[in-house]
Amino acid sequence: MKPHIAASPWLLLLTGLLLGACAQQPVTDGERVERQLLSHSLLIDAGDQPVLALPQRTLRITEQRLYQVSRLDARDQLIDQTQEYQTLPWGNRAVAVHAGELDTELHTDQDGILRLNLLHDDFINLDYDNLRALQLSVTAEDGTRAEHTLLVGRELRGKLHEAVSLIYHSLEQDEVDEWARRVHRLAELGLQEESEQLENMLILLTSGDPQLQADFIQALEERE
Known part of the structure; x- marks a missing residue:
């Protein structure tokens, strides 16, 4: 019967380091790595709901690239070949928006996030009654393109006209x-974000007139 010999922890550590080095296979003198683009695509993620129930929608846009990575030895012989998948945000890039008779361009932030708002200045002159859909598209330098359509719900179309009047007409x-009343009505329409923004703006604008500001705050409280 052969005696059992316990493995030295130093031997195990050395073995692990050697295996790790072999697995990583760093490029040595004479070796080179080639990367070939297999596919290139763009993705517009607008959430699960295809119909807009609110004026706002946050979208995330990403760019995907699939590469074939080939490792060649000093004699240009293939020793390894893998695929590498890369996903990057479509950061600080243009997004084309078609809405009714309007064609405009918005931009993502550095993380590829686009915050769409139909009550933004770009959209307030739209014929909301006949606005049925928004078409969004992005195009890369090599012609790769992605499109996405968001439908505009009937109930939202009715709210948009009134909301524009409540927000933008002279105060x-x-x-x-x-x-x-305007602040309260926006909240009743389910446009809580716009209601809070209008309230904050009016409080800021009346900061130089404490009595007027106090009257406004009291009027708000009486409607609660």
């Missing part, structure tokens, strides 16, 4: 009760 000739 200068109105009393504080009308200001409070």
Whole structure:
């Protein structure tokens, strides 16, 4: 019967280092690595709901590339071949938007995020009654293209007209009760973000007139 010899921890460590070095296979003198692009695509992720129920929608756009990576030895003989998949954000890039008779261009942030808002200045002159869909598209330098369509719900179309009036029509000739009504009505329409933005803007604008600001805050509280 052969005696059992316990493996030295130093021997195990050395073996692990050697195996790790073999697995990584660094490029040595005379070797070279070639990368061949197999496919290139763009993806517009607009969430699970194809129909817009609110004026805002956050989209994430990514770029995918699939490479074939070949490792050649000093005699140009193939020793290894793998595939490498790369996903990058479509950061600080243009997104074309077609909405009714409007064609405009928006831009993603550095993380490839686009925040779409139909109550933004770019869209407030649209014929909302006849706005059925938004077509978004992105195009890379090599012609690779992706498109996505978002439908505009009937209920939202009805809200957009009123919301534009509540947000953008002049406030200068109105009393504080009308200001409070606008803020409250936006919230009733389910446009909480716009309601809060209008309220904050009016509080900021009245910061130089404490009495007017106090009257506005009181008018808001009376409508709660």
